[in-house]
Every structure is written in structure tokens, then in C-alpha cells.
Amino acid sequence: MGSVSLKIGDGTARFRRATLCSSAVNILMLLSVLTTNLFALYAFTSSPKDHHAHHLLHHAHKNISLISEQVSLILREIESSQKKLAQMEKELLGYESIDLSRPNIANELKLFLQHHQLPLGKDSRSGITEMVASVGHSCEKSADLLSQYMSYKVTEPCPDDWSVAQKLILRGCEPLPRRRCFAKSVPKVGLNPFPSSLWKPVDNKTVNWSGFSCKNFQCLNSKKLGRECAGCFDLVNGSENQRFVKARGKNDFLIDEVLALGSGGIRIGFDIGGGSGTFAARMAEKNVTVITNTLNIDAPYSEFIAARGLFPLFLSLDHRFPFYDNVFDLVHTGSGLDVGGKPEKLDFLMFDLDRILRPGGLFWLDNFYCANDEKKRALTRLIERFGYKKLKWVVGEKADAAGSGKSEVYLSAVLQKPVRM
Structure with a gap:
């Protein structure tokens, strides 16, 4: 579990990171598959000299199948536990604490907070699998005000609501989500050259x-x-x-x-x-x-x-x-x-x-x-x-x-x- 933050422009992207536990599970699965294949290869390539040897080989193959089933069961249990622990961690840290099922939540906020899978799968260098847009967890206390801030028309001028953004920041709702509208522009005429x-x-x-x-x-x-x-x-x-x-x-x-x-x-x-x-x-x-x-x-x-x-x-x-x-x-x-x-x-x-x-x-x-x-x-x-x-x-x-x-x-x-x- 855990997370790693990457600063991109004026926003923050948070990623999931592969854990030590998941690495150990991957190694265990690899060993299980390798062992099973070796026994199978031995069974098909060798010629038992008597019925007793054949019986022993059959018994060993049956035991391997049982072991594989047990390993699969353990892996499923580990995966389920990891998911539960990940959800507990997110709740403790405040991630995903904004209830997006509320009727007054702006669609742009829902879209911004969606998880986005990396297009090429897991990154080999960082171990991340998806990108999560970050919004300050204190925003949950001001969800209605945050939804007001995210209520705008895409690709059109943003509402003149800088004071709403500052009010959210002062309430601890930081960083704010990015928006897809054009900020109000004021002509900067008469500016003097530096210095x-x-x-x-x-x-x-x-x-x-x-x-x-x-x-x-x-x-x-x-x-x-x-x-x-x-x-x-x-x-x-x-x-x-x-x-x-x-x-x-x-x-x-x-x-x-x-x-x-x-x-x-x-x-x-x-x-x-x-x-x-x-x-x-x-x-x-x-x-x-x-x-x-x-x-x-x-x-x-x-x-x-x-x-x-x-x-x-x-x-x-x-x-x-x-x-x-x-x-x-x-x-x-x-x-x-x-x-x-x-x-x-x-x-x-x-x-x-x-x-x-x-x-x-x-x-x-x-x-x-x-x-x-x-x-x-x-x-x-x-x-x-x-x-x-x-x-x-x-x-x-x-x-x-x-x-x-x-x-x-x-x-x-x-x-x-x-x-x-």
C-alpha cells in the first residue's frame, strides 16, 4: 500500500505503489508454477519401471494439485486482505473521503476525482498502476462550497469566484482541483519594464x-x-x-x-x-x-x-x-x-x-x-x-x-x- 506523490504543474498526482507483501506473493506464485511444470515434465518424459513407481508419481502429482489449490486460496485471501487494508488506509488518511454520490456534487468534480489507469500498464520504475487526482481531504468539510467552485461550463469563461477559491484554501481545502474553464482576464496595460x-x-x-x-x-x-x-x-x-x-x-x-x-x-x-x-x-x-x-x-x-x-x-x-x-x-x-x-x-x-x-x-x-x-x-x-x-x-x-x-x-x-x- 502507501502512496507516492508527483508534482505536475500546479497540481499533485498520487499513485499506488507495489508493496513488499505483493512482491513476496508474486515470487511464491512463480515458484509454485515452476515446481508444477518440473513435475509435469518429469511425468511425461520418464518411463516408470514398475507399477509402484507409477503409483508414487500419480500420488505426487495429486499432492502438487492440492498444494496448488491451497496456494491459490492463500493468494485470494491475501488479495482480499490487501484491498481491505488499502480501503482502511484511504479512510484514515482522508483520501476518497468526498461522497461523490451526493446529488449536489458537480459533474466536473466527479470527473476530476476519477482514477485513471496508466495507458501502458504498470510503470517499471515507480511501480505505479494508476493516477489519482489529489484534492485536500479537508475539502470534505466544505463539500458544498467545493461543488460550487466546480460548477462551471467547460471551455467557457470561469465564474468570477476567486474569493470562493481563497475561502476554500483558508478552510484547509488545499490543493484545489483543476478546472477546465478560462480564468477571468484583466488587461495588463501600462506595465513598466523591470527594474x-x-x-x-x-x-x-x-x-x-x-x-x-x-x-x-x-x-x-x-x-x-x-x-x-x-x-x-x-x-x-x-x-x-x-x-x-x-x-x-x-x-x-x-x-x-x-x-x-x-x-x-x-x-x-x-x-x-x-x-x-x-x-x-x-x-x-x-x-x-x-x-x-x-x-x-x-x-x-x-x-x-x-x-x-x-x-x-x-x-x-x-x-x-x-x-x-x-x-x-x-x-x-x-x-x-x-x-x-x-x-x-x-x-x-x-x-x-x-x-x-x-x-x-x-x-x-x-x-x-x-x-x-x-x-x-x-x-x-x-x-x-x-x-x-x-x-x-x-x-x-x-x-x-x-x-x-x-x-x-x-x-x-x-x-x-x-x-x-
């Missing part, structure tokens, strides 16, 4: 504003969308063009000083909750490629980042990052690391970040908001479990951005991942 695009205002017409309360960037800049996005869409007159190059306090590290800690080995990075992409823009000026993880919560972050000539990754933090192990030189995050919920949720996130960061790479924790001392201690204990080297570590206070007069505690750090043997 001047990094700091040029983005035209309102290049963005799909459906689902947002604001319908232009001027409206967004008048709101505080988060701790790391207050006027973050104003690239000219706001404070965004000063970030990472001019410190506003002791918790603000400058890009040049952090890159110096990497000893010239910082080439590619990953930014979590990067707002409008300013960190990636500053890194691009230093010839460092940064992928920005984002969702369109209250604002079109993904389209804005792309309009700047940068790479947005539309993915929730509950999803395993689609990168191979030890590939990034730098991981940058701020309060986006605060995933809430149980401590184990942050554990899983931190271990996945550690997985994609190469040994010797830098983990930059930038102005992480500590709601209380216990939260700061918990995060500190978690970081210390990884054995990172503390290159910079600053705990400081800032005035409450809401203007309440209270001070808030922030933690900034640059840590270096050790080489583990």
Missing part, C-alpha cells in the same frame, strides 16, 4: 477588484490592512520606499548588513507574508531573487506584487511549501509567522521553514509582534530547539500603531541554520 517597475505606481486598471471593499489603491492606502501593511501600496509618497534601507528603530535591520552576515552566499530567498512585495523589491536591487508568499486578504496583493515584476506565491501557511529540501539561502518573515491556534501549528510551520532553508542559510525574523512575555518565551524556546546561531537578536518596544499610548514588544533576529549530520 523600473519595482517603484512605479501600479495602475488601478491592472487589477481585478471584485470581492474587495476598495476599488482602487488610493482607498487601500487610507486603511491599515495589517501590522506590516499600512499604506504599503503607496510606493512613492509613503514610508514603503524607506523600508529596509532606513531604520526607524533598533528592531529594523538593514538589507546590506544582513546580506553581509551571509558572506556573499545569499542568492535566492523566501518571504512569508510579504505585504506588497517591498522586501522582494529591495532584494531584487541586490540581485537576490525572492518569492513572496501571500494571499489576497482584503487587498489584491498577488496582482500588485506581480505588477512590480516580482514572484507572488498564492499559498496558505497550512500547506507544505512546494519546494525541495535545503534550497533557499534566506527565509524572511515578520508577524506573518503568527499563525495562532495551538503551539503545534507553529511547530509544523517552523520545521517546514527549516526544511527548505539550506545549512548556513539565514532565517530573518523581522519585527515579530509579541503579544505578551509568554508568547515571546514560547517562540524563543522553539527557535532554540533548532540550534540556530544567533547573529543578531534585538527585543524592543514600539508605540501602539493604533494610538492607544501603550507600548508593544517586538522581536527581531537573524539566525544561521547549523550543519546537521
Whole structure:
């Protein structure tokens, strides 16, 4: 049993894999057939000298037939047990948990989730026999919403339902199924060439504003969308063009000083909750490629980042990052690391970040908001479990951005991942 996942484009294909048990059964069958044929060959080619020898040969052949029947019976029992165990495994893991017999399930969803046999049979290298389209098992909790997402006309324009897709993702329904319709297109006119695009205002017409309360960037800049996005869409007159190059306090590290800690080995990075992409823009000026993880919560972050000539990754933090192990030189995050919920949720996130960061790479924790001392201690204990080297570590206070007069505690750090043997 078991499964193996293969990344294809933006989807995931899951395959069945031959087990050790099935291999042993195949060997047993081969030996049984070989033994039977040898006895048969002996019976037809030899000439018994007396009746007693003939009787012994007949008795042996009869025993072989009984053994073959017993072997066949055992093989059938093993096959039946394998099927039962496979079904139990799928139920435990959540595969095939969506009840496709429901009357409100879209036909496109049923078609997408069908198993597809490989056209040339079993693959000799991987042992797979069929391809199974993967959909997040949490989709079962939102089956009606998922069916709404998959209700469309094939080869025609998709419904303007990006907000439905994001709602499913935030509910843990990830990955989403692929669709056979054309996504709504917005003419990207007035885009600036790179690198001047990094700091040029983005035209309102290049963005799909459906689902947002604001319908232009001027409206967004008048709101505080988060701790790391207050006027973050104003690239000219706001404070965004000063970030990472001019410190506003002791918790603000400058890009040049952090890159110096990497000893010239910082080439590619990953930014979590990067707002409008300013960190990636500053890194691009230093010839460092940064992928920005984002969702369109209250604002079109993904389209804005792309309009700047940068790479947005539309993915929730509950999803395993689609990168191979030890590939990034730098991981940058701020309060986006605060995933809430149980401590184990942050554990899983931190271990996945550690997985994609190469040994010797830098983990930059930038102005992480500590709601209380216990939260700061918990995060500190978690970081210390990884054995990172503390290159910079600053705990400081800032005035409450809401203007309440209270001070808030922030933690900034640059840590270096050790080489583990």
C-alpha cells in the first residue's frame, strides 16, 4: 500500500505503489508454477519401471494439485486482505473521503476525482498502476462550497469566484482541483519594464477588484490592512520606499548588513507574508531573487506584487511549501509567522521553514509582534530547539500603531541554520 506523490504543474498526482507483501506473493506464485511444470515434465518424459513407481508419481502429482489449490486460496485471501487494508488506509488518511454520490456534487468534480489507469500498464520504475487526482481531504468539510467552485461550463469563461477559491484554501481545502474553464482576464496595460517597475505606481486598471471593499489603491492606502501593511501600496509618497534601507528603530535591520552576515552566499530567498512585495523589491536591487508568499486578504496583493515584476506565491501557511529540501539561502518573515491556534501549528510551520532553508542559510525574523512575555518565551524556546546561531537578536518596544499610548514588544533576529549530520 502507501502512496507516492508527483508534482505536475500546479497540481499533485498520487499513485499506488507495489508493496513488499505483493512482491513476496508474486515470487511464491512463480515458484509454485515452476515446481508444477518440473513435475509435469518429469511425468511425461520418464518411463516408470514398475507399477509402484507409477503409483508414487500419480500420488505426487495429486499432492502438487492440492498444494496448488491451497496456494491459490492463500493468494485470494491475501488479495482480499490487501484491498481491505488499502480501503482502511484511504479512510484514515482522508483520501476518497468526498461522497461523490451526493446529488449536489458537480459533474466536473466527479470527473476530476476519477482514477485513471496508466495507458501502458504498470510503470517499471515507480511501480505505479494508476493516477489519482489529489484534492485536500479537508475539502470534505466544505463539500458544498467545493461543488460550487466546480460548477462551471467547460471551455467557457470561469465564474468570477476567486474569493470562493481563497475561502476554500483558508478552510484547509488545499490543493484545489483543476478546472477546465478560462480564468477571468484583466488587461495588463501600462506595465513598466523591470527594474523600473519595482517603484512605479501600479495602475488601478491592472487589477481585478471584485470581492474587495476598495476599488482602487488610493482607498487601500487610507486603511491599515495589517501590522506590516499600512499604506504599503503607496510606493512613492509613503514610508514603503524607506523600508529596509532606513531604520526607524533598533528592531529594523538593514538589507546590506544582513546580506553581509551571509558572506556573499545569499542568492535566492523566501518571504512569508510579504505585504506588497517591498522586501522582494529591495532584494531584487541586490540581485537576490525572492518569492513572496501571500494571499489576497482584503487587498489584491498577488496582482500588485506581480505588477512590480516580482514572484507572488498564492499559498496558505497550512500547506507544505512546494519546494525541495535545503534550497533557499534566506527565509524572511515578520508577524506573518503568527499563525495562532495551538503551539503545534507553529511547530509544523517552523520545521517546514527549516526544511527548505539550506545549512548556513539565514532565517530573518523581522519585527515579530509579541503579544505578551509568554508568547515571546514560547517562540524563543522553539527557535532554540533548532540550534540556530544567533547573529543578531534585538527585543524592543514600539508605540501602539493604533494610538492607544501603550507600548508593544517586538522581536527581531537573524539566525544561521547549523550543519546537521
